Amino acid sequence: MVEQRLRSGFIRFDYSGHGESFPGPEQFGETHPGVWLEDARAVLDKLTDRPQILVGSSYGALLALHLAAERPAQVAGLVLASPALELDSRAWALLTAAQQRALLGGSAATIESGLIDCDTEVQGPSAVKIHFFREGRRLALPTKPGSVQAACPVRILHGSRDKVVPLESSLRLVRQLASDDVTMTVLKDAEHRLHRPRELEALAAAVLHLWGQLARRSS
Numbered sequence: 361m362v363e364q365r366l367r368s369g370f371i372r373f374d375y376s377g378h379g380e381s382f383p384g385p386e387q388f389g390e391t392h393p394g395v396w397l398e399d400a401r402a403v404l405d406k407l408t409d410r411p412q413i414l415v416g417s418s419y420g421a422l423l424a425l426h427l428a429a430e431r432p433a434q435v436a437g438l439v440l441a442s443p444a445l446e447l448d449s450r451a452w453a454l455l456t457a458a459q460q461r462a463l464l465g466g467s468a469a470t471i472e473s474g475l476i477d478c479d480t481e482v483q484g485p486s487a488v489k490i491h492f493f494r495e496g497r498r499l500a501l502p503t504k505p506g507s508v509q510a511a512c513p514v515r516i517l518h519g520s521r522d523k524v525v526p527l528e529s530s531l532r533l534v535r536q537l538a539s540d541d542v543t544m545t546v547l548k549d550a551e552h553r554l555h556r557p558r559e560l561e562a563l564a565a566a567v568l569h570l571w572g573q574l575a576r577r578s579s
Contacts (some may be wrong), residue, residue: 411436448496519550
């Protein structure tokens with residue numbers, strides 16, 4: 361949709377243990393957010409040669425924010441869909457005390473809630489190990505106003521019926537961002553996965569509008 365309108369290409373990839381990257385050297389339970397951030401860094405560093413608009417959904421939004429802070433010259437803008445910024449802490453709270461003890465002892469725990477989804481029918485419910493939570497905490501964003509150092513334009517889309525990530529999380533992110541150019545759109549009746557046609561249209565429109573804004577600035 362976006363590719364046809366822009367007459368330009370884009371890069372789409374699955375993190376280690378997800379989608380077409382599963383099964384692979386690391387299954388989902390053996391990977392963690394630190395590995396996924398390395399995947400994203402590698403794609404940005406090795407496959408692009410100009411500043412990019414990064415589109416991140418759910419946990420991918422958190423990783424996109426880290427890239428924007430780490431590599432400001434390579435990131436022209438962000439479009440974040442249902443950003444999941446505290447996924448590890450929310451998932452930990454859903455575990456039983458026995459599951460938490462098992463994780464701390466080196467075993468895996470299965471998350472049934474839909475908070476963690478490896479996007480593959482083969483894997484089934486998502487099994488995670490303690491490094492998922494430790495790396496998630498390591499990548500947690502600072503919470504003070506203006507403390508998230510993404511200086512580029514940011515567009516946030518969030519569904520009003522998102523049961524995985526509260527709408528208030530994105531409202532807090534607006535305050536946390538250092539950028540002065542931040543817009544948040546609430547999609548009525550949309551859930552966490554923005555997959556229905558009108559939701560995908562809204563996402564494509566956000567990318568296209570941001571691309572046009574950046575193109576006008578550079579002309």
